[in-house]
Amino acid sequence: MSLSFEIGKVADGGGRRGALVLPHGVVETPVFMPVGTAASVKAVEQGVIERLGTSGAQIILANTYHLYLRPGHELVARMGGVHKFMSWERPMLTDSGGFQVFSLSSLRKVTPDGVEFRSHLDGSKHFFSPEHSMDVQIALGADVMMVFDECVEHPATYERTRDSMALTHAWARRSRGHFEANKERVPWFAERGGKTQSLFGIVQGGMYANLRKESAERLMELDLPGYAIGGLAVGEPREVTREMIARTLEWLPKDKPRYVMGVGYPDEIEEYAKMGVDMMDCVLPTRAGRHGLLFARDGDGAVVRMNIKRKEYAEDQGPIDAACGCMVCARYSRAYLRHLFVAGEPLALTLNSVHNLHFYLATMERVRKGLADAVDAFGEFNTEPTS
Structure with missing residues (x-):
């Protein structure tokens, strides 16, 4: 099996x-x-x-x-x-x-x-x-x-x-x-x-x-x-x-x-x-990214939905999410990401999708760690198929 x-x-x-x-x-x-x-x-x-x-x-x-x-x-x-x-x-x-x-x-x-x-x-x-x-x-x-x-x-x-x-x-x-x-x-x-x-x-x-x-x-x-x-x-x-x-x-x-x-x-x-x-x-992480919708967390850890098309980001030098560890947040500003999207550059779709996918995967990593800490007795798994 x-x-x-x-x-x-x-x-x-x-x-x-x-x-x-x-x-x-x-x-x-x-x-x-x-x-x-x-x-x-x-x-x-x-x-x-x-x-x-x-x-x-x-x-x-x-x-x-x-x-x-x-x-x-x-x-x-x-x-x-x-x-x-x-x-x-x-x-x-x-x-x-x-x-x-x-x-x-x-x-x-x-x-x-x-x-x-x-x-x-x-x-x-x-x-x-x-x-x-x-x-x-x-x-x-x-x-x-x-x-x-x-x-x-x-x-x-x-x-x-x-x-x-x-x-x-x-x-x-x-x-x-x-x-x-x-x-x-x-x-x-x-x-x-x-x-x-x-x-x-x-x-x-x-x-x-x-x-x-x-x-x-x-x-x-x-x-x-x-x-x-x-x-x-x-x-x-x-x-x-x-x-x-x-x-x-x-x-x-x-x-x-x-x-x-x-x-x-x-x-x-x-x-x-x-x-x-x-x-x-x-499909939401990549679909949302292709439409300019990005996910971040506020200071309390709540999920924030960010429409990168908004004019308020035109000169924003900050990353999508300062606490995010993805390759997009480490390198690019909100202003640049907005420019790419408004200009119709294909790179916008990739960078937005990469960030959102990272956000989703990091969310599950966060949940898994929280569950492990909560039960306080989570040991090593046997990874040999048994059934």
Whole structure:
């Protein structure tokens, strides 16, 4: 088997430190995963990503839907898998493509068999079933892959959410069956000593707590090595997001990694990690950076959102955040960063993204240290896979 997860003592509030051992390395949790949609974290080179924070990004996410469309999963497999293709030797996770297909709305048709959709690139017609999603993700070869699911829109009626959840459960069973029958086809299977990928389930249920409970219980019957909470951050109020996470964590296994998909702002990921979430991802650090939104902390440690386009920064010689240890804050002024952005210089997108990614990774490092200090008995991990 190819995954083990060891947990230290749990702090008050539910936060826990852990070590997730995967074929391409060890990931200390709680962890934030930068999103590399098309095998690239937008505007930031892999070598830079490895140096952000104290020790760089431990794990990144790639997108099944986008890599399937371009350059194609079969080409990536011929190149030795997504790790070799993008020259990234640390752990990776791929989503199932379900959320991206969901976001196409008018370009898709959902049936019990799967989803027919049209490419956002050229309008060509495609079909994703649970089995096909597994085939694409196996070809890509990330350490962790996700069952194919349906994400329900918000708001949605109870009946619509219940029916969608039932479809997700049926697809999860099919995903697991196809994965188990084909998991040894992963491109790096032989060179990694016969290790395979690991398949995580996705809890759905919209904004209905009883459906979330049912979804968690049904998915646990599949005895998967990890579980994600999906279908959040789709337009609901933040307090609802928090409630759904808190309630769902109550019903998920305590001895397996728990992953919240597609969240959030820095203060949100810090809060969720302290509640007991082990893994999170979001496009926000780089997307915000590309739109001129930067993150910093005030004197009390609270997160501040800074719009670098504002005229007040035109002659500001200070860094984005004087307490930040990133390569951007160490070298460049707010005035220069504003100039780059206003002038439309591509370097602005890179520098903004580098700072925001560092900020997110440093936030998780801060949380991990706080959890270690809180439990006061966090020892060394056994980093040999056991299950």
